[in-house]
Amino acid sequence: MVDKIKIENLSCYYNKKCVLEFLNLNVVKNEILGVIGPANSGKTTFLRTLNRMNDFDATYSKKGSVYLDDDDILDIDVETLRRRVGMLFAMPIPLPMSIYDNITYAPKRLGFVTKKIDLDNMVESVLRNVSLWDEVKDRLCVSAVKMSGGQQQRLCIARVLAINPEVILFDEPCSGLDPISTAKIEELMIGLKEKYTIVLVTNNVKQASRVSDRTAFFLMGKLIEVDKTGKLFVSPKKKETEDYITGRFG
Amino acid sequence: MKKVLNLIAEKIIFICGIVSIIFVVLIFSFLLKEGFSFFKHFGVLKFIGGHFWYPSSDSASFGVLPLIVGSVFVTIGACTIAVPIGVMTALFISEIVPKYIRDILKSLVELMAAIPSVVVGFIGMTTLVPLVKSIFNLPTGLTAFSGSIMLAFMAIPTIVTISEDAIRSVPYQYKQGALALGATKWQTLRRIILKAAMPGIIAAIMLGIGRVMGETMAVMMITGNAAHIPHSIFEPVRTMTATIAAEMGETVKGDMHYKSLFAIGLVLFLITFFINFIADLFLGKNKNT
Ligand SMILES: Nc1ncnc2c1ncn2[C@@H]1O[C@H](COP(=O)(O)OP(=O)(O)O)[C@@H](O)[C@H]1O
Ligand SMILES: [Mg+2]
Numbered sequence: 001m002v003d004k005i006k007i008e009n010l011s012c013y014y015n016k017k018c019v020l021e022f023l024n025l026n027v028v029k030n031e032i033l034g035v036i037g038p039a040n041s042g043k044t045t046f047l048r049t050l051n052r053m054n055d056f057d058a059t060y061s062k063k064g065s066v067y068l069d070d071d072d073i074l075d076i077d078v079e080t081l082r083r084r085v086g087m088l089f090a091m092p093i094p095l096p097m098s099i100y101d102n103i104t105y106a107p108k109r110l111g112f113v114t115k116k117i118d119l120d121n122m123v124e125s126v127l128r129n130v131s132l133w134d135e136v137k138d139r140l141c142v143s144a145v146k147m148s149g150g151q152q153q154r155l156c157i158a159r160v161l162a163i164n165p166e167v168i169l170f171d172e173p174c175s176g177l178d179p180i181s182t183a184k185i186e187e188l189m190i191g192l193k194e195k196y197t198i199v200l201v202t203n204n205v206k207q208a209s210r211v212s213d214r215t216a217f218f219l220m221g222k223l224i225e226v227d228k229t230g231k232l233f234v235s236p237k238k239k240e241t242e243d244y245i246t247g248r249f250g
Numbered sequence: 251m252k253k254v255l256n257l258i259a260e261k262i263i264f265i266c267g268i269v270s271i272i273f274v275v276l277i278f279s280f281l282l283k284e285g286f287s288f289f290k291h292f293g294v295l296k297f298i299g300g301h302f303w304y305p306s307s308d309s310a311s312f313g314v315l316p317l318i319v320g321s322v323f324v325t326i327g328a329c330t331i332a333v334p335i336g337v338m339t340a341l342f343i344s345e346i347v348p349k350y351i352r353d354i355l356k357s358l359v360e361l362m363a364a365i366p367s368v369v370v371g372f373i374g375m376t377t378l379v380p381l382v383k384s385i386f387n388l389p390t391g392l393t394a395f396s397g398s399i400m401l402a403f404m405a406i407p408t409i410v411t412i413s414e415d416a417i418r419s420v421p422y423q424y425k426q427g428a429l430a431l432g433a434t435k436w437q438t439l440r441r442i443i444l445k446a447a448m449p450g451i452i453a454a455i456m457l458g459i460g461r462v463m464g465e466t467m468a469v470m471m472i473t474g475n476a477a478h479i480p481h482s483i484f485e486p487v488r489t490m491t492a493t494i495a496a497e498m499g500e501t502v503k504g505d506m507h508y509k510s511l512f513a514i515g516l517v518l519f520l521i522t523f524f525i526n527f528i529a530d531l532f533l534g535k536n537k538n539t
Contacts, residue, residue: 053430058348083432093423096446106431109441156427163431 004029004167004197005050010064012045014057020045021221023064027167032189032198034212034229036205038244041218043201047169050199051085052078068167083110086160090172092152094144094159099136102144102155103127106163126158130188150181157188168192170200174207186211205245209233217241281519284512288312291506297513303477303488305497305507312510314517316479320394320487321518324469327398327483328405328462333455335402336409340451343410344417345439356414363407371471374400379472386484392474394483400468405458412457416450417443449532456529460522466491490514 005027012020020042027033035043045054052073054060066073073081083106094102103123107113113122123140127133132154136147144155153173160168170189174182189198189211202208208215209229216226217240225232225241236242289297292312300313343355378399383391420443428438444451466489474486475496494511501508 051430053426056429079432079434082430087430089423089426089430091423093421093427095424095427095442105428105441106433109433109437159431 002029003027004069005199006067006070008065008067010049010062010066012042012049012054012062013060014045015059016061019221020049023223025216025223025226027197027199028214029197030193030195031213032193032200032211034208034215035199035201035218036203036208036215036244037218039203040220042221043218044171046218047087047171047199047201050167050169051082051087053082053087083163084165085167085169086163086165087169088153088156088160088171088173090175092149092156092176094147094152094155096145097143098141099144099147099155100140103159103162106159110163112164122162126161129161129192130154130158131184132158148181150177150184153177153181153185154188157185161192165196167197167199170198170202172201172203175203182207205247217244219244278519281512281516284509285516288506288509288513292510297510298517301479303493305510306500310506312506312513314490314510314514316477317488317490317493317514318517319479320473320477321463321489321491323394323480323483323487324397324401324473324489325459325462327394328401329455329459331398331402332405332409332458332462336406336454336458337413337451339406339410340413340417340454341439341444344414345443356411359407359410362403363411365404367404367465367467368471370400370404371468374468374472388484390474390486392472392486394473394480394485394487397469397473397487397489398483400472401462401465404465404468405462408461409454409458412454413447413451416447416454419450420446453529453533456525456532460525460529463518463522463525464491466495470495490518494518 003026007023007025010020010023011018019040023046035046037043048054049062050066050073054062055078068076068081068084076084095105097105100123103126104113104119107122108119113119124133124137127136132151135151136142136155144152147155153176157168157173174185177185186207189200192198193213200208200212212229214226215229215232217224217232217236217238219240225236225238227237232241233245236245297312297314298318299315300311301315302311302313303316304311339355339359343352343359347355374396378396379391381391382388382393382396382399386395424442424446425438428442429435433441469489470492473489473492475488475492476486477488477493480487494514497507498511501511
């Protein structure tokens with residue numbers, strides 16, 4: 001078991017107010033790490049720290065370190081970091097352009113795919129990966145905003161796959177979706193872990209139990225417990241964890 | 251009781267709406283009436299294509315071409331200056347500076363819009379005109395170029411405020427999505443934010459052009475008012491608006507000269523109407539997507 005991401009003594013602050021306290025956690029290569037916890041427990045902050053999406057927020061600051069493959073993420077050029085660590089948001093947000101352009105936007109800009117034929121192939125392969133190809137192959141030039149919510153979220157996943165990341169961060173990717181779309185995305189995530197390392201933040205405890213290999217439980221900015229998903233859900237060590245997964249609060 | 255109040259309110263709103271429509275229709279039909287009675291005596295083609303504007307000589311000639319060219323010169327000059335500066339200022343204010351500077355800058359720009367155009371013209375006459383004269387070594391500083399600069403100054407607030415609104419109404423998620431895909435801040439600005447805000451920005455530019463086209467006081471004071479077709483922007487020109495304002499007082503109500511000014515007004519109205527129409531097209535498109 002190789003650690004893809006190591007988090008050491010991480011504390012995060014907005015306006016000096018601590019929202020994530022002294023976190024130590026590893027993400028193992030090719031696993032799905034589920035992160036559960038009630039609202040405002042710092043899950044999103046945790047994710048956004050991993051690919052430095054919080055850098056633009058002037059009120060944000062952090063202590064401690066995060067390592068990606070043993071490199072401190074502060075030493076990695078921030079655009080490269082975000083290419084290596086892709087992110088998906090709760091609200092699927094296709095860019096205001098066609099389906100095709102949504103996928104090719106980043107690879108073209110980064111310059112690692114330029115030829116038309118390669119772009120076409122890449123679009124087809126990532127769309128097949130998210131099983132969207134058959135649904136949209138006839139309307140690749142249509143604005144992506146016209147797709148359904150579940151399709152948009154899968155397009156956003158395809159868009160991330162197109163930049164060939166090593167880690168993918170999901171922030172409550174199914175919170176706005178119907179059960180069928182949710183099932184599709186869960187299936188997709190399980191398939192993706194062969195090639196990628198995944199961190200899945202979810203407000204849906206059942207989803208974590210279905211999908212993740214290990215699960216971490218956050219509460220009010222603290223990591224309460226992290227363990228193999230089977231163990232955590234069957235015999236949690238901490239009382240808070242048990243209360244949360246049995247639905248007694250949160 | 252409530253019903254009666256409702257009814258009264260409804261009627262008042264209805265009347266206000268009708269009144270403003272009636273005003274527009276009245277103004278337009280008045281312009282049309284005077285304009286057409288002018289065209290009956292002096293052909294449209296001779297009017298639009300004529301090179302000479304001698305409205306009060308014995309063999310009067312009403313060639314409006316020099317005035318149209320004058321307006322176009324000044325407008326193009328003003329836009330060349332105002333559009334890049336205005337759009338970049340809008341980008342700067344909405345995306346680059348920290349919040350407290352943004353508020354200061356915005357109020358400054360709004361203040362700029364509040365300066366009366368006579369004051370702008372007056373300041374331009376005493377500062378800019380001599381400067382242009384000495385820098386370019388011209389016989390006079392009262393040129394289309396000076397007029398362009400002053401008009402740009404007046405169009406910039408319009409362009410900045412409306413573009414800024416458009417840029418800031420681009421959903422935050424677009425920016426976040428692009429950044430998360432590894433785009434730099436600059437690439438996100440240019441490829442995503444500018445692109446998404448483009449309809450609004452174009453509408454802002456159109457409204458800015460409309461403002462420049464219709465401006466009278468400042469151009470009258472600064473452009474030199476020579477009604478001839480200029481060869482460069484460093485020559486005096488006269489615009490359509492300035493002509494109407496300057497000559498209205500010398501005409502006799504009902505004579506050809508008087509009517510010719512209405513004909514100019516009609517041309518001006520059509521041009522600004524056309525510009526507003528294009529702006530509406532873009533604004534409408536913005537709402538649909
Ligand atoms: N941009 C921000 N500025 C200030 N406070 C924030 C910001 N984002 C989140 N917070 C605060 O940080 C805490 C953790 O939030 P978050 O990480 O979004 O939790 P979760 O994703 O678990 O709901 C909350 O108390 C929230 O109010
Ligand atoms: Mg969250």
